[in-house]
Amino acid sequence: MTIAVRPAIGPPAGTDPGQAGHARQALEARGIVKRFRASGKDVVAVAGVTLSVERGEIYALLGANGSGKSTLIRALSTLLEPDEGTVTVFGLDIRKDELAVKRLINRVSVEASFFKKLSAMENLVYAGRLYGVPASEARIRSRQILVRLGIAVTRHDEPLEKLSRGMQQKVAIARAFLTSPALLLLDEPTTGLDIRSKREVQTFVRDLRDEHDATILLTTHDLDEAERLADRIGVLHEGRLVVEGTAAELMGRHGTRGSLEDVFMSITGRKIDENEPSEIAGER
Amino acid sequence: MIGEVATQAGLAYAFVEREVALMKRYWLWELVWIIYGIVTSLSVAFIGIAAPVISGNAVDPSTTSRFVLYLLVGTIAWRFMGLVFENIAEIIAWERWEGTIEYTFMAPVPRLTHLAGMAAGTIVRAVVFSVTTLFAVMLFIPVDLSHANALSAVTMLAVGTVAFMGLGIASAVFPMLWTEKGLQMAYIVQAVVLLVSGVYYPTSVLPTWLQALSVISPATYVIEGMRRALLDGADLSALWPLVWPALLVGVLSVPIGLRAFIAAERYAKRTGRLKRSG
Numbered sequence: 001m002t003i004a005v006r007p008a009i010g011p012p013a014g015t016d017p018g019q020a021g022h023a024r025q026a027l028e029a030r031g032i033v034k035r036f037r038a039s040g041k042d043v044v045a046v047a048g049v050t051l052s053v054e055r056g057e058i059y060a061l062l063g064a065n066g067s068g069k070s071t072l073i074r075a076l077s078t079l080l081e082p083d084e085g086t087v088t089v090f091g092l093d094i095r096k097d098e099l100a101v102k103r104l105i106n107r108v109s110v111e112a113s114f115f116k117k118l119s120a121m122e123n124l125v126y127a128g129r130l131y132g133v134p135a136s137e138a139r140i141r142s143r144q145i146l147v148r149l150g151i152a153v154t155r156h157d158e159p160l161e162k163l164s165r166g167m168q169q170k171v172a173i174a175r176a177f178l179t180s181p182a183l184l185l186l187d188e189p190t191t192g193l194d195i196r197s198k199r200e201v202q203t204f205v206r207d208l209r210d211e212h213d214a215t216i217l218l219t220t221h222d223l224d225e226a227e228r229l230a231d232r233i234g235v236l237h238e239g240r241l242v243v244e245g246t247a248a249e250l251m252g253r254h255g256t257r258g259s260l261e262d263v264f265m266s267i268t269g270r271k272i273d274e275n276e277p278s279e280i281a282g283e284r
Numbered sequence: 285m286i287g288e289v290a291t292q293a294g295l296a297y298a299f300v301e302r303e304v305a306l307m308k309r310y311w312l313w314e315l316v317w318i319i320y321g322i323v324t325s326l327s328v329a330f331i332g333i334a335a336p337v338i339s340g341n342a343v344d345p346s347t348t349s350r351f352v353l354y355l356l357v358g359t360i361a362w363r364f365m366g367l368v369f370e371n372i373a374e375i376i377a378w379e380r381w382e383g384t385i386e387y388t389f390m391a392p393v394p395r396l397t398h399l400a401g402m403a404a405g406t407i408v409r410a411v412v413f414s415v416t417t418l419f420a421v422m423l424f425i426p427v428d429l430s431h432a433n434a435l436s437a438v439t440m441l442a443v444g445t446v447a448f449m450g451l452g453i454a455s456a457v458f459p460m461l462w463t464e465k466g467l468q469m470a471y472i473v474q475a476v477v478l479l480v481s482g483v484y485y486p487t488s489v490l491p492t493w494l495q496a497l498s499v500i501s502p503a504t505y506v507i508e509g510m511r512r513a514l515l516d517g518a519d520l521s522a523l524w525p526l527v528w529p530a531l532l533v534g535v536l537s538v539p540i541g542l543r544a545f546i547a548a549e550r551y552a553k554r555t556g557r558l559k560r561s562g
Contacts, residue, residue, distance in 0.1 A: 079386055081553040102392035113383040117309035129298035130391035
């Protein structure tokens with residue numbers, strides 16, 4: 001079944017890979033630094049991250065809780081202003097061209113955030129309108145995406161508060177797909193989902209990239225998910241991008257016994273499900 | 285140009301549609317607020333009817349009727365403008381409570397369009413509440429509108445709505461900057477405006493220092509203007525001395541409020557406050 005979304009909006013005129021060399025990068029972040037003030041001290045949440053994601057690529061950022069993943073995603077999605085560094089999306093500066101960048105991106109966070117009294121359909125039509133998708137088109141596409149994600153039509157018009165946590169997360173994913181983002185930022189999109197739902201979402205993410213030319217940056221601490229989905233993987237540790245490469249490269253380079261978990265352990269000295277010591281609650 | 289306006293109107297409509305959908309889903313709460321508004325207005329009107337008893341003096345029926353209408357205009361006009369103020373001032377706090385603030389602020393919608401859409405949705409709600417209250421009160425209490433100049437009254441209310449939109453936008457900055465206490469600050473602003481604006485009494489009865497505040501409250505002019513329009517049939521030219529100060533507040537408060545809002549949004553993005561948990 002084909003995913004019922006429009007092709008990704010794509011890069012703006014003049015930044016097409018064929019016309020401008022630099023726009024082959026869907027996302028380019030250089031020297032991103034973000035500090036927060038906590039208990040009278042400056043705490044560095046992101047400490048000079050530089051990364052680029054090519055158009056059509058799925059890039060996974062691995063990191064323990066508190067490693068700076070969510071802060072970085074929030075900075076890339078215009079919700080947080082970095083203290084230092086620059087971010088461009090298809091060649092557009094995230095500060096100077098904020099509105100144009102917003103049209104190209106969407107984000108799914110670990111918490112499905114909706115008007116819970118409204119139905120999935122009402123939330124999706126509202127989200128569609130904000131991105132210029134006419135209501136009639138949004139309804140048709142929403143139904144198709146929700147069904148594709150395993151949510152029966154009978155549940156589409158129920159208030160979201162009556163849907164399970166997993167279903168709500170799928171609706172959040174549907175909302176992002178509905179707007180056909182050229183760059184999709186997925187912040188731990190499958191956390192809290194059961195195995196089956198996780199697989200459905202992962203398949204959908206891959207299909208979205210394969211069929212609709214979307215670029216995807218996802219954060220996760222699910223090593224299997226990173227290996228299954230990502231073309232390249234970066235490891236974020238104490239706010240720094242300490243290593244990146246394909247799963248095979250990372251496993252080869254770090255001479256481990258062939259698992260990403262070993263790679264992670266050998267690079268960071270701890271398991272991925274251990275919190276970083278300097279975690280700022282809610283910020284990283 | 286026309287195409288761009290239509291695009292922005294379409295984006296703004298998203299917020300109107302959302303607000304109407306939320307009103308339907310929260311219908312029981314909406315009903316509670318409407319009943320609360322009706323009961324409050326009726327209670328105030330009964331104070332007017334009871335004036336002869338309370339004062340111990342005989343008051344002729346026409347004076348009592350005028351007193352009742354005087355009070356009703358204040359309570360219903362305040363209800364309308366108060367709703368506009370509250371709903372707009374609560375934009376940040378409400379989205380934070382629903383958990384949707386990040387999505388709304390990530391959407392490719394200019395802030396002016398966002399706030400215009402929210403203001404339009406708020407006006408729909410305020411009209412529904414106020415008209416329902418007015419008709420419900422008229423079922424219980426005879427209201428003499430034989431001298432009313434409806435056009436003047438509606439114009440005064442429209443001018444006041446713009447001014448209160450500006451004040452609401454400026455007050456919405458508080459919850460953006462102070463996630464825990466900001467909304468309380470906005471309510472304090474509203475309470476002070478209620479006290480000094482002559483909603484239930486002429487501002488001349490206020491202590492001198494409070495009268496100084498009443499001069500800068502747009503509600504002072506709007507409510508007085510509506511009273512003159514509905515009680516005495518004053519036309520717009522007669523009301524101009526009351527229209528322009530309220531208009532001035534609107535003309536100043538909307539752009540100032542918008543600039544403050546955008547500056548606060550920037551600050552929130554720098555400090556990480558633009559998120560559901562603050």
